[in-house]
Amino acid sequence: MPYIIIDEMRCKGCGLCTIACPQKLVSMSDTPNSMGYTMATFSGPEKCTGCSLCAEMCPDVAISVFKE
Numbered sequence: 001m002p003y004i005i006i007d008e009m010r011c012k013g014c015g016l017c018t019i020a021c022p023q024k025l026v027s028m029s030d031t032p033n034s035m036g037y038t039m040a041t042f043s044g045p046e047k048c049t050g051c052s053l054c055a056e057m058c059p060d061v062a063i064s065v066f067k068e
């Protein structure tokens, strides 16, 4: 089942990945990361297709896609 991992240290909270995901699996957390940015979070792999659109959209290369 495909899934993504969002690197907390790279995410700057721009929110572009939330727009990119056709399955609406990425949203913004209420909890800031260690740099004070509101982080993107992955809501779960059940509907993830591994399309990589979220990762391609991220300007900070914070998202890794795994297609296992």
Ligand code: SF4
Residues within 6 Å of the ligand: 003, 004, 020, 021, 022, 023, 024, 025, 026, 047, 048, 049, 050, 051, 052, 053, 054, 055, 065
């Ligand atoms: S890989 Fe595709 S389906 Fe999975 S979270 Fe990213 S944009 Fe959404």
Ligand code: SF4
Residues within 6 Å of the ligand: 006, 010, 011, 012, 013, 014, 015, 016, 017, 018, 039, 040, 057, 058, 059, 060, 061, 062, 063
């Ligand atoms: S596109 Fe990248 S930097 Fe922007 S919120 Fe998503 S993971 Fe964070």
